[in-house]
Amino acid sequence: MSVWDDLRGQSAVVDQLRQAAEGDGLTHAWLFTGPPGSGRSNAAKAFAAALNCDQEDVTKRGCGTCAACRTILGETHSDVTFVRTDKVTITIQESRELVAKAGNRPSSARWRVIVVEDADRMAERTTNVLLKAIEEPTPRTIWMLCAPSPADVLVTIRSRCRPVALRLPPxxxxxxxxxxxxxxxxxxxxxxxxxxxxxxxxxxxxxxDPQARERRLETVRFPLGLRGITAAILMAEKLVKIATEEANSSNEERDAAEKAALLATLGAPETGTLPPAMRSQVKQLEDDQKRRAKRSITDSLDRTLTDLLSFYRDVLIIQMGNAVELVNVELRSELEEFAARSSAEATLTRMEAINKARNRITTTNAAPLLAVESMAASLI
Structure with a gap:
């Protein structure tokens, strides 16, 4: 067993991080970049474990079996902090707390490690709070920032970080x-x-999850029945509904568990009205959950549109001569019929419409349903 086992298809990255963990090229700040699903946060976690592994032989660090490796991989080590957000952004107050924590020496490990998994979700003012801590690092502290691309992080930050570029594995x-x-x-x-x-x-x-597979297949098949504006409007409504159901299915259970845990911690009575002090804390939790729900629906809708995009990607592959493998192999005959009725230029235009909708939904305050309806009309 090794901390690197889950980093499939990332041999160049594993070699880079192994060498750094052994002391060759180790620096105080790292920027892990790569597309969603490439394993940015997993790479950072594995690297943190290798840096603090209990093995005396540096060539064996990252064993995955010692106490340090197990607690870091389980995210319970006192000297390794993982920062991720379910909200739209990481707040400036959270950033200040990280800087304060980074100023402390590690209590038991070789290094205090701060892993920021959503560095792209920090506003400029928030990122600037980290700048001095990264520019003038505390001894024995290492920062690891994760983002989809270097452009998602301020140039003043990324210029002070050693880059680690991941790719989607085969x-x-x-x-x-x-x-x-x-x-x-x-x-x-x-x-x-x-x-x-x-x-x-x-x-x-x-x-x-069989239901997740069914929802995805339903999404991918939508273009096959797209014949007019009425069908486009109905498709848009269904796409938003699928994304919302996907997000809510994971949110509801988690929200209820968080509320129950908070009430238990506060020692709240099982029946009757909560005291004012408790009500304020429950209200704060509910507000945080609402903000998280908004982001999770946005992320789910983006993923749903990515699934829809895979249909037109396959159509384009067929129109260009089947140079690479299809994503939706089980729909090959239907994809070939669709491709024969259209042109590569039209397919590219439709793919551009989907990406435009994704961008509007994830980067602006556009109403999701209106953005998807506009996109669906462009696909006719």
């Missing part, structure tokens, strides 16, 4: 990971990895 590597780590049947693992377009987390969900 679908075969993702399938092998699902088989080995999650016990998924090989044929199902291969289908899930291909449908997820090598996004490890989504592949795992598709492999384990």
């Amino acid at each position: 679908a075969a590597d993702v399938a092998a990971l699902l088989v080995k780590r999650d016990g998924v049947e090989p044929a199902l693992a291969e289908r899930a990895a291909r449908a997820a377009q090598s996004h490890v987390g989504i592949a795992r969900r598709l492999a384990r």
